[in-house]
Amino acid sequence: MNISPDRARSLRRAAVSLIAAAVLYQVVAWSGYFPAVLFPGIPVIARTLWRMSVNGTMLLHAAFTLYRVLVGFVMAVLLGLPLGTLMARFQPVERFFMPLVSALMPIPSFSLVPLFMLWFGIGNLTTILIVFYAATFPILFNTWSGVRAVNPLWLRAAGVMGANERALFWKVIIPGASPLIITGLRQAFLRSWIAVIGAEMLAASQWGLGWVIFDAEQFLQTNIMMASIVMIGVIGFLFERLVFGSIEHATVVRWGMVRQARQ
């Protein structure tokens, strides 16, 4: 309890800095130094966000983006988790896939967007595949290192206590590898969230948060751009905190594998 005044001061300062930033922004917007079209004030942005949420367009954009992210992400999980586990458990699999993975990993997913557009056309398929590409490697790589990092002593102890292969896998290896696997899922989601916005800017039509930003630019609708950026930030933040935070709580924190993170 003795940190309480300290914490209060931190919060006060946080509030001061956020308000100062908002006021600064608003003053620049009012000053007319930039044309109002290019630099809309905060009320304008808020009103746009409200209007687009109420009439449903913003929600539909968000729904399309989420759909693409989730499908691509689930595909990446379905490939990355088993393959990563197999690579860590069986050397021939590792020997075959590791060189390929290390060669493909440094290719930014965006560099494939134009190619995928030619191959798969404009729309959902291209964006989903880009997300899939972006998300697969963090999952694969972290699963691989997680399973490899399982303490061999645990395996032997479980073996001695008579665990069969199946029990060993589900009760020892998977929980043991889960902190790194969850880190991988988290990284993969962050990357796919970035990837989907980029892919939508280049290769989506009509719907999607990335597409609407890019489309609004053509018409100098900076307020719509700002509103969608806010939306993108909020959804990304919610996923990171709520979804992955609670997954972490339900698994590794509860099992005592990692200590609870600050904040």
Place this chain on the structure above:
Amino acid sequence: MTEASVALGTMRSAERGGWPRLAAAGRTMFPFAVVGGIWEATAHAGVFPGKLFPPLETIAATFVRLTLSGILPHHAIATLLRLAAGFAIAAILGVGIGLAMGRSRRVEDYLLPLISILAPIPGLAYTPLFLLWFGPGNPTAVLLVGFVSSFAVIYNTWTGVKAVKEIWLRSAQAMGASDMHVFRHVILPGALPYILTGLRLGLAQAWRILVAVEMLASVPWGLGWMIFGAQQFLATDVMLAGVFVIAVIGLALEKLVFKRLEDFTVVRWGMMAR
């Protein structure tokens, strides 16, 4: 005879030394050969139009042609210069802000909320905004890359400074080190593994984002722009040659630049095992 046996001996040992290496190289090449074979078979089977799915020899020929004519190197150098400029901004800003936040409670309190709001927004989302504000071309690309990649540097530097053990600081002070001295000889080396991790993450992020920014910001030269331009002409071979160069540069940045830097600093100081 002795000479012969010596020669035989060296040959044997050379063989013995050479075999595992050769086998390892073979094992590494094997998957590529398989994937390359599948690619070739698909390309020649004519399932897809040849224009959209060129065989490897076409891609290689394009790569050689573009390299010899100097077009590909020009694009690559433009991209690398942009990367260097953007990353320099991120490194200077990021390490500066991170150190300040780690050292001063006040700076931390004021800046952390702003950073935690801005950081989770994918950098690409800002691209159209930057395009409107700064116009298409280099300034937008460099500023955006710098802005986006600075967050990883800030976070890691900040964490690194906070992770420096209190007892190191106190013992240095007890031994009469000045503030400047403590900073240069205790805090900076202590935080360096984190700072390097941050720079590494920042560079990787800068690299990923730069390719996309080049596609969107219509810069005059650059690998991203080349790929995007080639798409208009259905020049799939040019696009794939571009992707290949991007992969090679990405791998080289990771393996050569940062491995070296790490070996030279934190590994040498014994702060991190190889």
